[in-house]
Structure formats: structure tokens, C-alpha cells
Amino acid sequence: MPEEVAELAADIVRVATARGVTIAVAESLTGGDVISALVGVPGASAVVRGAVVAYATELKSALLGVDPTLLAVEGAVHPDVARQMAAGARRACGSGGRPAALGVATTGVAGPDPQDGKPVGLVYVGISSGELPPAGAGSESSARELVMPGSRAFVRAHAVHAALEAVKDALGAF
Secondary structure, X not given: OHHHHHHHHHHHHHHHHHHOOOEEEEEOOOOOHHHHHHHOOOOHHHOEEEEEEOOOHHHHHHXXXXXXXXXXXXXXXXXXXXXXXXXXXXXXXXEOOEOOOEEEEEEEOOOOOOEOXXXXXXXXXXXXXXXXXXXXXXXXXXXXXXXXXXOHHHHHHHHHHHHHHHHHHHHOOO
């Protein structure tokens, strides 16, 4: 899959550059692998704004503006958390008071054990674009639920691929 991920990242950078779309990333279970795939592409600096790796639950609120009540009630593995993380990445990685055009986020359970009652292999990929409301609120966003039981490495690798696929799909709207 590494070659497929590299090709997908290269396609994203090419299309985002052609369309003038900036990208921001928020990661939890993928721990920086999504942004690493993107910045591995020559010329990525033209469109990739940055990333926030918020592995600890409280950092999702502190750094990305995820609603702390949502985190307390649902835990970190939830579609609304993924959406708010993506919006928070756009806000955090913006420029000149403007958010990045597109945000992507990953949150889930890579294992080896379940988390907050959620099974290993449950992952949400959030996408955010459009106007951003105040921190913690929604934006033009979506979340994809993935269930991919397997080893920790398998879940993380497939979450990276899914996040890049979501970015590629979202670029079609620009």
C-alpha cells in the first residue's frame, strides 16, 4: 500500500495546486502519517498548510476546538469529533485570518484494545470545507465511518489511505 498512498498523495497535490486549494490535517490514530504522505510529494508546500497531531483526547479540544462536552459524552471516536477536528485543522493552519480551504481528520481505535467502548478498527475520517462557524460548531463537513478489524498497523495504514481518498473526493467540489 505505500506505493498506492504515495500515488494518491501526488494526485492530491497536483489537483490542489491546479485549483489553488490549501489543505490542513488533524490526526489522532494516524499519528502524522497523513501529513507525512502529503509532504513527501515535491511541491506540496504550495498547498499543504500544516497539521495538528492531537493524540490525547483533551488536545482535540485544546488545539482543535472540538466541543469538550461532545468528547465527554461520546469519547474521541465519533463522527462529530472527526468533523470538528477537520474544521479545527483548517482554523489552526490558516493564513492571514483565513482558514485553509480543506481540512481532513482521522480519529479511531487502532488497538490493541477497545477505547471508550468502541471496537478496534472503528475509524472516522472527517472532511471540512466552506465557511467556518465559531470553534466547536459544525461547518460544511462530512464524516466517513470505516470498520476495518485487523492489526494496529493494518488499521492505521488503511486509515491513512481512507483519509487521502476523502481529500481526493473532496477536491472534486473545488
